[in-house]
Amino acid sequence: xxxxxxxxxxxxxxxxxxxxxxxxxxxxxxxxxxxxxxxxxxxxxxxxxxxxxxxxxxxxxxxxxxxxxxxxxxxxxxxxxxxxxxxxxxxxxxxxxxxxxxxxxxxxxxxxxxxxxxxxxxxxxxxxxxxxxxxxxxxxxxxxxxxxxxxxxxxxxxxxxxxxxxxxxxxxxxxxxxxxxxxxxxxxxxxxxxxxxxxxxxxxxxxxxxxxxxxxxxxxxxxxxxxxxxxxxxxxxxxxxxxxxxxxxxxxxxxxxxxxxxxxxxxxxxxxxxxxxxxxxxxxxxxxxxxxxxxxxxxxxxxxxxxxxxxxxxxxxxxxxxxxxxxxxxxxxxxxxxxxxxx
Numbered sequence: 001x002x003x004x005x006x007x008x009x010x011x012x013x014x015x016x017x018x019x020x021x022x023x024x025x026x027x028x029x030x031x032x033x034x035x036x037x038x039x040x041x042x043x044x045x046x047x048x049x050x051x052x053x054x055x056x057x058x059x060x061x062x063x064x065x066x067x068x069x070x071x072x073x074x075x076x077x078x079x080x081x082x083x084x085x086x087x088x089x090x091x092x093x094x095x096x097x098x099x100x101x102x103x104x105x106x107x108x109x110x111x112x113x114x115x116x117x118x119x120x121x122x123x124x125x126x127x128x129x130x131x132x133x134x135x136x137x138x139x140x141x142x143x144x145x146x147x148x149x150x151x152x153x154x155x156x157x158x159x160x161x162x163x164x165x166x167x168x169x170x171x172x173x174x175x176x177x178x179x180x181x182x183x184x185x186x187x188x189x190x191x192x193x194x195x196x197x198x199x200x201x202x203x204x205x206x207x208x209x210x211x212x213x214x215x216x217x218x219x220x221x222x223x224x225x226x227x228x229x230x231x232x233x234x235x236x237x238x239x240x241x242x243x244x245x246x247x248x249x250x251x252x253x254x255x256x257x258x259x260x261x262x263x264x265x266x267x268x269x270x271x272x273x274x275x276x277x278x279x280x281x282x283x284x285x286x287x288x289x290x291x292x293x294x295x296x297x298x299x300x301x302x303x304x305x306x307x308x309x310x311x312x313x314x315x316x317x318x319x320x321x322x323x324x325x326x327x328x329x330x331x332x333x334x335x336x337x338x339x340x341x342x343x
Contacts, residue, residue, distance in 0.1 A: 009260045013252040016312035023309055027197055030204020037207045042214035043090050043152050045161050049102045051089040052147040053110060058084040067113045068106055073097070077212070079286045086147070088286065103149040104134060111136035114143040164218050171222055172196065175229050183236050186317040187310075191232045194310035198228050198301045202294050216291040224298030227273075231266065231306040238262055239311070243321040251320055255311050266303060274299055 043050060053059075064087055065078040073094040081088035091102060108118045116138035136144050172192060180188035199221055206213050238258035246254060277299065281292035 006260050006263060009253070009256045010263075011252075012256050012259050012307060013312065013315060016308060016315065019308040020312055023197060023305070026204075027200055030201045030207070033204050033207040034200070037210065039203065039207055039213040040210045041161075042212050043092065044215045045164075045213070046092065047152050048090060048092045049099065049106075050148075050150040050152075051091075051103055051106055052081060052149075053087045053089065053107070054145045054147050055085045055087065056141065056143050059087045061087065063113065064089070064110065067109055071105060071109060073102065073106075081287070082285055099151055102151075103146070107134055107136070107146050110144060114138065116143050160215065164215075167218075167222060168199075168225075171225050175225065179229070179233070179236070182233070183240065184319065186314050186319045187232075187236050189317065190310045190313035191229055191236070193313055194232060194305040195225050195228050197305050197309050198224055198298055201301050202297050205297055206290075206294070211290055211293065214290065216288070217294045220291045220294035220298065224295065224302060227298065228302035228305060231270075231302055232310045234262055234265065235259055235306055235311055236314070239314075239319075247321070251315055254321075255315055259307055259311060270299055270303055 053064075059080070061078050061080065065076060068076045068078065068089060068091070074092040077088075077090035079088050080086060089106065091106070093099065094102060097105070104118075111118050114136065116136040118134050119137050120132050121135045122132050134146060136142055136146075172195070175195060176188045176192045178188075179191045202221055202224065203213075205211070206217065211217075235258055238261055239255055242249070242254045242258045242261075246257065249257065274296065277292050277295045280288045281296065284292060
């Protein structure tokens with residue numbers, strides 16, 4: 001399926017040096033921000049407490065933030081969660097305070113700020129179990145409710161960091177092996193450099209803007225790795241096909257033809273994917289916001305890197321027809337459309 005077809009090959013490789021210089025500068029800036037600013041890790045990695053509070057009316061986030069900061073537990077993150085009445089509060093691991101005391105202290109402070117008093121009430125779960133939960137009462141009503149509390153210890157956070165790095169390493173190794181076996185080692189090297197280029201730039205954006213780096217964002221980074229390598233595989237496969245079909249073309253001309261012939265497919269695939277990601281970005285709320293941001297950056301740079309990084313590096317590594325096609329010792333007519341076909 002094609003929306004359009006470009007009849008004349010676009011000379012992408014003619015500008016490969018300039019565009020790769022831009023890529024290198026962007027990559028270097030991303031590394032610089034990662035080293036100097038670092039990532040703003042969420043409590044999944046650093047440890048801490050999460051509270052979900054439901055207000056009876058639309059919550060005043062600035063008031064909530066000021067109330068919680070008054071406890072002096074450290075840097076506090078306050079944001080709406082789902083609706084304007086639901087508030088998500090993230091707190092680091094405080095010093096000198098037992099972890100099981102943090103959530104009750106915060107809820108009591110928020111309740112007092114609303115003019116209420118904390119009472120312990122018994123509830124019956126859908127499974128029939130009797131549980132007690134603190135409740136904020138004001139003139140017979142509840143100005144706010146404690147929906148959920150969650151604690152992540154520092155040891156668990158360290159384990160998640162280690163496991164995340166292992167997952168990234170295994171994905172990278174798997175991609176290199178896959179490309180090397182399917183095509184040729186030069187394509188494997190080019191593909192993984194392009195994919196790491198995308199990952200580092202995503203991390204550079206998060207370091208520069210100090211966006212929160214959570215498990216959802218890590219999942220987006222791993223998804224981008226697979227998504228980007230898929231685009232590289234499509235281009236590499238078309239390069240191999242073009243080597244077989246057009247025997248008088250030089251390597252740069254063959255790569256230009258392969259990229260040009262896949263532009264319509266790229267527009268359809270990436271355009272439809274970005275529409276879905278955009279819907280998550282606009283309507284997914286705070287939970288999916290940075291996940292969608294990471295995917296958006298990855299999709300845009302994934303297209304760029306597959307064309308101007310992976311293909312160009314493969315060209316400079318000296319990939320040629322003989323690397324991909326075993327000679328049969330018989331010359332074919334270059335005008336024969338079936339030249340080089342394998343039955």
